[in-house]
Amino acid sequence: MRVDKYLWCIRLFKTRSQATRACKKGHVKVLEASVKPSRDVFPGDTVEVRKNQINYQIEILDLPPSRVGAKWVDRYRKDNTPDEAFEQQELLKEAQDYYRKKGTGRPTKKDRRDLEDFADSQSDED
Template structure:
């Protein structure tokens, strides 16, 4: 089965077109080698998929005939992604929230003055 169809069948991408674009961009590798969308995938292959700033490590267990339900995905792949990848994503989210809360937009005049005062003090 083609790698783009396989990733769509096991629900890593919503559409085959999204899977194909990710593969063309180099976000997917098979057994350590970058893949083309038409590359076949077989049982026992090791996949590396970069999605949402996480490097997923997958092992192909079996090839589905067509797109499977979410509950049946584990029959066709084994997820060996290390826990550190998910912890790294949580740290990124916390860092973004710490800087500026979502929805506050651009700095206000007062925020800008505070930033300028801080930078002047640092320069002395």
């Protein structure tokens, strides 16, 4: 089975064209080597996929006949992605939300003045 079709079948990508695009950009590696979308994969191969700043490490257990339901995905793959990768993603998300919540727009003049006052008060304490 082609690697792009496999990644689509196990629901790692929503569409097959997204899986193909990821292969062409070099985000998919089989046995430590970047591959083309047409590369065949077999049970026992290890696939590494970079998606959303996480390097997913997947071991192929079996090849699905077609796209499978979410319940059946674990029959065809074993996810060996380290937990640290997901924790790092959460930390990155929290760091971005810390300064400004999503949807609040650009800082206002009042926000800028408050930041300057805070910075001045911090430098006075030193």
